[in-house]
Amino acid sequence: MTHIRNIYCIGLNYVKHAAEMGNRVPEEPLIFSKPTHSFVKTDGNPIELPADKGEIHFETEIVLYIDKKPDPEFKVEDVVGKIALGIDFTLREVQTKLKQNGQPWLRAKGFKNAAVVTDFWDYPGTDICRNTEFSLVKNNETVQQGKAENMIFDFHELIKECDENFGLDQGDLIFTGTPEGVGKTEDGDEFILIWDGKEKGRFVTNLK
Template sequence: MDQIKNIFCIGRNYANHAKELGNEIPSSPILFSKPTHSLVKADGKSISFPKNRGEIHHELEIVLYIETEVPEIFEVEEVVSKMALGIDFTLRDEQAVLKEKGHPWLKAKGFRNSSVITEFWSFPGIDACTKTDFSLLKNGHTVQIGNITDMMFDFKEIIKQCNQYFGLGKGDILYTGTPEGVGAIKHGDTLALRWGNEEKGRFSVTMEQNCF
C-alpha cells in the first residue's frame, strides 16, 4: 500500500446521487474523513464485511493522491501526482440513524475494509480525466458510471476546501464523490473497478456474522 497519512472524502458531489438518496443538493462541499485502518486493496482477493449491521452500499469514486503541501495558488497537476479508483462503503441503515440524531457519520463510514482502493497510477491531468468514464461492475453488470464533468465541485475546489479546513500534505488522499447507482452488496458478489475500458481492480464480497 502506498504510504497514506489521511483519508478525506467528499459527500454528495454528484447531483444525481444526492437525488437518488433523497438528499438536498449541497451549496458547498460536504467534507468528512475515514481512518487509514479502513483501507484495503482491490487486488483480486475476498474482502470481509459485517453481516449483522444492515445494508452496506458501494460508492465508486476517483481517489487523488496529494504529493506535496498545497499553496494558496495552485493547479491540480502541481499537487496531485497519482490517482486510483476506490469504493467508499457505507453502512446505510446505520448512517440513516446517525443523520436523524445529528451525529457524525464515522461509525457508518469508517469501519474496517470500508475504503477499498486500487493501485495508484500517474495522474494524467484534468483534460484526460474529462475524456474518460469510470465505472463499477457488479457480477459483470455495470451498476455505476461517472465522469468528472458531472461533479458539482471539481478537483481544484475540493482540494482547496480540504486544505483550508484540514491542511493537506504528501500522502493524503481524497475520495472525490460518487455518481448515481449506489446499492447494497451481498455475499458472493464480485466487484470490478474500471477506468475507461481498463480494469484497475476487483474483489469478491464475504459477509461474516462476527466480522468486527
C-alpha cells in the same frame, strides 16, 4: 505500498446521486473522513465486510493521491501525483439512524475495509480525468458510470477546501464523490472497477 496518511471523502458531489438519496444539492463540499484502518487494496483477495450491521452500499469514486502540500496558487497537476478508483462502502441503515440523531457518520463510513482502493497510476491531467468514464461492474452487470466533468465541485475546489480546513500533505487521499447508481452489497459479490474501459481492480466480498 503507497504511504497513506489522512482519508478525506466528499459526499453528494453529483447532482443525480444527491437526487437518488433524497438530498438537496450542497452549496459547499460535504466532507467527512475515514480512519486509515478502513483502507484496503484490491489485491485479488476477498474483502471482509460486517454482516450484522444492516445493508452495506457501494459508492464508486475517483481517488486523488496528494503528492505535495498545496501553495496558495496551486494547480491540480502540481499537487496530485497519482489517482485510483475506490469504493466508499457505507452502512446505510447505521448512517440513516446517525443522521436522524444529528450524530457524526463515522460508524457508518469508517469501519474496517470501508475504503477500498485499486492500484494507483500517474495523474493523467485534469482534462483527461474530466472526460474519462469510470464504472463499477457488479456480478457482470455495470451498476455505476460517471465522469468527473459531472461533479458539482471539481478537483481544484475539493483540494482547496480540504487544505484550508484540515491541511493536506503528501500521502493524503481524497475520495471525490460517487455518481448515481449506488446499491446494496451481498456476500460473494464480485466487483470490477473500470477506468476508460480498462480494468483497474477487482475483488469479491466476504460478509462476516
